Amino acid sequence: MNEALQHFIAITVGTVLDVLPIAGILIGFQFLVLRRPIKNPKEVLFGFLLVLVGLVLFLEGLDLALFPLGELMANQLTSPTLLDLPTDGSLVQWHHYFWVYLFAASIGFSTTIAEPSLIAVAIKANQVSAGAISQWGLRIAVAIGVAVGIALGCYRIISGTPLHWYIMVGYVVVIVQTFYAPRSIIALAYDSGGVTTSTVTVPLVAALGLGLSSNIPGRNPVMDGFGLIAFASLFPIMSVMAYAQLSEWRTARKNR
Incomplete structure (x- = not known):
């Protein structure tokens, strides 16, 4: 349980660090280049939070399900009993x-x-x-x-x-x-x-x-x-x- 929690926290921190530069570029360009305020800032902030949550859950799902499932299927499909390999x-x-x-x-x-x-x-x-x-x-x-x-x-x-x-x-x-x-x-x-x-x-x-x-x-x-x-x-x-x-x-x- 502790390992799973630590893994989830690590993915969350990594995702935040990955998304922050993107947000920084968009916001910086909006204020420094376009020099215009962001319309509906609350909705934009909420949208970024949804992106973060979605990415974290997606990456966690990859590690827990999709990657192991793909490897498991490859293992089973190459099993000699299934392939009827020559003896x-x-x-x-x-x-x-x-x-x-x-x-x-x-x-x-x-x-x-x-x-x-x-x-x-x-x-x-x-x-x-x-x-x-x-x-x-x-x-x-x-x-x-x-x-x-x-x-x-x-x-x-x-x-x-x-x-x-x-x-x-x-x-x-x-x-x-x-x-x-x-x-x-x-x-x-x-x-x-x-x-x-x-x-x-x-x-x-x-x-x-x-x-x-x-x-x-x-x-x-x-x-x-x-x-x-x-x-x-x-x-x-x-x-x-x-x-x-x-x-x-x-x-x-x-x-x-």
């Missing part, structure tokens, strides 16, 4: 980890659909485009990209292949897509890679990568455990541009 002494191959890929894709899709930052961007994109960009269409396209990216990232960890191969090839594909995608979607597609790696997705994906690399023979958590976030940022760019290209093709086909 004749033959080498374990990448295809023996089917459940790992399925879980990675599922967790990537579901966390992205629930990502608050993506929801906010999808709403704004729908409003600015006067309904041309569907909220659910964008969210599903991004979620599919994250699902494919994280599953492929898990394959990289299991196979031990170098990360930079995937990243270089991926960005070559993105560059080629950029020349053919509708101009109205390109900037949004690039932004989609950033909004996916936020509060909901990152903790579970990071824990999955670290847990997986800790349980695969010959893998180093420091060298192999990280990198899934890069996949989760890269592949949504491809999927959103592909979604726009497919929509444009279907529209052109209907108008023939």
